[in-house]
Amino acid sequence: MSGFSEDDLAAALRRVLSGEHPGVRVGVGDDAAVVEPGRHPTLLAVDMLVEGVDFDRGTTSARDLGYKAMSVNVSDIAAMGGSPRFAVMALGLPPGTDPGWVVELTSGMREAADEHGAAVVGGDLSRAETVVVSVTITGEVPEGGAVTRAGAAPGDLLVVTGTLGAAAGGLRLLQAPPQSVAHVMGSPWAGDLVAAQLRPQARVGEGRILARNGATAMIDVSDGLAKDLSRLCKESGVGALVRLEEVPVAGALLELDKVMPIDPLLLALEGGEDFELLAAIGEEGAARAAAEMHERFGTSLATIGQARKEPGLVGVSAGGAERAIEPRGWDHFAGRGG
Amino acid sequence: MSGFSEDDLAAALRRVLSGEHPGVRVGVGDDAAVVEPGRHPTLLAVDMLVEGVDFDRGTTSARDLGYKAMSVNVSDIAAMGGSPRFAVMALGLPPGTDPGWVVELTSGMREAADEHGAAVVGGDLSRAETVVVSVTITGEVPEGGAVTRAGAAPGDLLVVTGTLGAAAGGLRLLQAPPQSVAHVMGSPWAGDLVAAQLRPQARVGEGRILARNGATAMIDVSDGLAKDLSRLCKESGVGALVRLEEVPVAGALLELDKVMPIDPLLLALEGGEDFELLAAIGEEGAARAAAEMHERFGTSLATIGQARKEPGLVGVSAGGAERAIEPRGWDHFAGRGG
Numbered sequence: 001m002s003g004f005s006e007d008d009l010a011a012a013l014r015r016v017l018s019g020e021h022p023g024v025r026v027g028v029g030d031d032a033a034v035v036e037p038g039r040h041p042t043l044l045a046v047d048m049l050v051e052g053v054d055f056d057r058g059t060t061s062a063r064d065l066g067y068k069a070m071s072v073n074v075s076d077i078a079a080m081g082g083s084p085r086f087a088v089m090a091l092g093l094p095p096g097t098d099p100g101w102v103v104e105l106t107s108g109m110r111e112a113a114d115e116h117g118a119a120v121v122g123g124d125l126s127r128a129e130t131v132v133v134s135v136t137i138t139g140e141v142p143e144g145g146a147v148t149r150a151g152a153a154p155g156d157l158l159v160v161t162g163t164l165g166a167a168a169g170g171l172r173l174l175q176a177p178p179q180s181v182a183h184v185m186g187s188p189w190a191g192d193l194v195a196a197q198l199r200p201q202a203r204v205g206e207g208r209i210l211a212r213n214g215a216t217a218m219i220d221v222s223d224g225l226a227k228d229l230s231r232l233c234k235e236s237g238v239g240a241l242v243r244l245e246e247v248p249v250a251g252a253l254l255e256l257d258k259v260m261p262i263d264p265l266l267l268a269l270e271g272g273e274d275f276e277l278l279a280a281i282g283e284e285g286a287a288r289a290a291a292e293m294h295e296r297f298g299t300s301l302a303t304i305g306q307a308r309k310e311p312g313l314v315g316v317s318a319g320g321a322e323r324a325i326e327p328r329g330w331d332h333f334a335g336r337g338g
Numbered sequence: 339m340s341g342f343s344e345d346d347l348a349a350a351l352r353r354v355l356s357g358e359h360p361g362v363r364v365g366v367g368d369d370a371a372v373v374e375p376g377r378h379p380t381l382l383a384v385d386m387l388v389e390g391v392d393f394d395r396g397t398t399s400a401r402d403l404g405y406k407a408m409s410v411n412v413s414d415i416a417a418m419g420g421s422p423r424f425a426v427m428a429l430g431l432p433p434g435t436d437p438g439w440v441v442e443l444t445s446g447m448r449e450a451a452d453e454h455g456a457a458v459v460g461g462d463l464s465r466a467e468t469v470v471v472s473v474t475i476t477g478e479v480p481e482g483g484a485v486t487r488a489g490a491a492p493g494d495l496l497v498v499t500g501t502l503g504a505a506a507g508g509l510r511l512l513q514a515p516p517q518s519v520a521h522v523m524g525s526p527w528a529g530d531l532v533a534a535q536l537r538p539q540a541r542v543g544e545g546r547i548l549a550r551n552g553a554t555a556m557i558d559v560s561d562g563l564a565k566d567l568s569r570l571c572k573e574s575g576v577g578a579l580v581r582l583e584e585v586p587v588a589g590a591l592l593e594l595d596k597v598m599p600i601d602p603l604l605l606a607l608e609g610g611e612d613f614e615l616l617a618a619i620g621e622e623g624a625a626r627a628a629a630e631m632h633e634r635f636g637t638s639l640a641t642i643g644q645a646r647k648e649p650g651l652v653g654v655s656a657g658g659a660e661r662a663i664e665p666r667g668w669d670h671f672a673g674r675g676g
Contacts, residue, residue, distance in 0.1 A: 004671060006671050030486050031383060031413075031414040031415075032383035034380070034479065041372050042380075043371065044476070045371070047428065048462050050466045086382060090384045090474075092386055093671075121382055124384045124472075126386045126387070128470065132388075132430055138476070146364060146372045148368045219369060231345070333465055
């Protein structure tokens with residue numbers, strides 16, 4: 001039907017994914033992979049990306065898609081304060097998919113895994129109507145060191161790594177009529193926005209720094225700050241006061257604002273897919289983490305507010321006005337704003 | 339759009355999947371699950387089931403689908419000689435999917451996991467055009483005890499657990515015009531065939547017995563004996579002689595043969611989805627494994643032939659005539675016979 005067999009494709013992927021990794025005893029190509037036992041508690045996370053929902057083959061290259069599929073999983077490990085170890089993937093592919101496209105996808109996965117010392121050790125191929133990419137990753141975290149969403153206490157500072165809204169800005173650029181944005185696509189700021197959307201960087205080292213410095217709760221900002229903060233607060237049984245002028249809006253959004261009608265703060269609050277880390281942490285820990293993070297990775301750590309006993313999320317403007325922050329953001333079933 | 343949010347559904351699944359499991363420190367609902375470290379090498383396997391390719395919602399209940407999705411993964415662990423530990427799932431769901439259907443699906447997964455002492459510890463929900471179910475499972479295997487596909491040597495016996503062809507027979511029954519098979523659907527043999535298709539049993543205990551008794555190579559028969567034997571032989575660099583009259587054809591196929599035109603031996607060789615184990619093993623080990631397996635689980639172990647130096651698969655009939663066995667079976671891209 002499509003000119004290649006499952007075994008042919010599996011053999012090609014095996015070549016892409018083989019490589020020396022000290023922990024892998026049996027890699028891609030058997031019923032299961034065999035990897036060395038961990039000395040520490042094991043983390044397990046899974047994410048599925050679906051064509052037409054999470055990505056568009058028209059605006060995403062196979063390599064970027066593979067990179068992102070791995071990166072979002074690594075980000076889940078980072079959000080627990082752990083380090084990624086081994087990944088497996090399941091691919092659903094429409095009949096007629098170019099095997100070269102699949103090899104590129106897998107190369108992108110390997111690239112993102114390699115950056116964090118992780119290895120892709122197995123996979124499954126299936127026919128599907130649209131491309132479906134599911135990655136599962138394992139990680140390790142020191143005994144007692146896993147940071148869940150549930151430990152924030154009133155008084156903890158709320159901190160967020162890097163900047164927010166860039167990935168959503170990049171999506172706007174990619175989805176805009178090409179002629180309307182052609183004049184800016186070569187600029188550094190547009191490149192930053194598109195890269196944030198297509199090749200998100202997982203904050204593994206930053207997550208470990210936050211964990212070591214006593215973060216009480218942590219989550220990665222995958223569905224937008226408002227939504228993910230509401231999840232963290234709900235699990236922790238706290239509310240939050242957010243100083244809106246402290247939310248680290250990606251600078252490139254100010255440039256995008258000149259090209260199309262956007263609200264930079266809104267994209268930062270509700271845009272999603274930034275894969276930055278949001279944590280609750282004590283004041284001293286936050287200061288130490290910020291210094292360490294800046295020195296080691298050049299990553300900023302913004303204090304955006306504080307957890308408090310009163311439930312709900314409240315934003316405070318620079319002028320002191322308070323307003324409720326609705327937990328809006330990406331919902332796979334309700335769509336935007338659910 | 340579909341009346342429920344991702345968080346609502348996630349909360350419902352969390353209730354289904356929560357439970358006391360000694361190895362789980364953080365279960366469903368955080369960025370990643372946290373489980374106790376294993377003392378032994380870790381196994382990792384993934385399988386994706388796609389609506390319209392691997393199952394049909396018209397003939398498969400949500401609970402059976404969940405059961406099967408877990409079972410086929412457990413089978414991959416069994417085929418390495420290991421025991422399953424922890425699983426995560428990723429679900430792609432069309433808008434408007436009944437949340438009750440998803441809860442049933444997840445209950446089926448939990449049922450199959452519970453039977454093997456495994457726990458479902460995490461998941462991801464995504465919108466998709468058709469239902470996609472991806473399960474990843476971890477397992478443990480004693481140090482040095484993993485049985486790959488690659489160790490068979492000339493002279494090793496080829497053994498297979500249970501019987502073959504029943505799952506394919508069940509699929510024929512389910513896909514037949516209902517009125518043409520209504521008169522047999524209540525019979526025990528038809529029930530056996532349908533159960534083999536919808537609720538396959540992973541052979542975990544049997545796999546461990548084979549591994550302990552020196553199996554040199556092992557694979558689960560997911561795509562048909564002919565195809566999976568060819569894979570085992572290719573990885574091991576051997577050929578095989580199969581005594582066709584020793585292939586353990588499921589007895590119920592002889593009844594099905596009276597109702598519709600089938601070739602029981604062909605279904606056993608090429609039907610797939612039986613999730614029995616095929617192993618290469620020495621003569622003494624085979625005898626010990628057969629006795630132990632029968633005593634502990636009531637499972638038969640058939641010796642169907644022998645690995646040999648000459649490449650290729652050859653079938654020998656009862657009369658002594660030889661013919662090549664083509665590695666036909668299920669291929670996700672080429673379809674049947676690829």
